[in-house]
Every structure is written in structure tokens, then in C-alpha cells.
Amino acid sequence: MKEQLMKAMQHNQLVDLMYISQSGEITKRRVKLIKNFGDRFQAFCFTKHAKRTFITDNVLAVMPVLRKERVVI
Template identity: 55%
Template sequence: MKEQLLKMFKRNLLVDMMYIDKNNAITKRRIKVTKITNDTFSAYCFTRHANRTFTIENILALKPVIQKERDII
């Protein structure tokens, strides 16, 4: 999972993440990764509108947010 996270960080992508929080509840978050350490990473969470620190081992799934560009006529 850490390798996927590193790829998304290097590509500066927004990420949809399924995560187990500290209360063992499963949450879905849209994040932008700002820093990665050994066991944790920091990201701006668009769900909470704040910077958060997450534990890498609590990630259930990661999916990059792909935005299609629209043509302007």
C-alpha cells in the first residue's frame, strides 16, 4: 500500500481512500498527500477540511481521482 501512496504523492494526485479510523469505523476520505514517513503519512482531508495524519497500515483501499478535462469551444 505504501508504494501506491508514494506513486500518488509523486504524481500530485487527489486520492479517494477507504480507511479504518482510531474508533475502528470505516471511513471514506478524499485526500491530497503532503508527507510520507515510515508508518504514517500526512494529507489534506477534503472531508474534514483540515490536515490530518493517517496510519499506513489502516488503509483499506486507494483510488486516484481522475478528472477529465473539458474542451472549451
């Protein structure tokens, strides 16, 4: 899992995460990785529209975003 996150950060790629919070809630987050701190990493979360710190061990799945979704208004 950690290798996938590092690769996404090196290529400046967006990823979709399945993440389990400290309270046990599972969420899907689209993030852009910013910095790695060993067992944690910082990313911009497009779900919360803010920088967040995630625990690497709480990441259940990583899926690279192959194309950006466009919204028609």
C-alpha cells in the same frame, strides 16, 4: 498500498481512501498527500477540510481520482 500512496504523492494526485479509524469506524476520504513519515503520512483531507495524519496500515483501499468533480450551484 504504500507504493500506491507514494506514487500519488510524487504525481501530486488526489486519491480516495477507504480508511479504518482507531475506533473501528470505516470512512471514505478524499485526500491530497503531503508528507510520508514511514508508517504514517500527512495529507489534506477534503472531508474534514484540514491536514490530517493517517496510519498507513489502516488504509483499506486507495483509488486515484481521475477527474475533479464540479458542483453546479
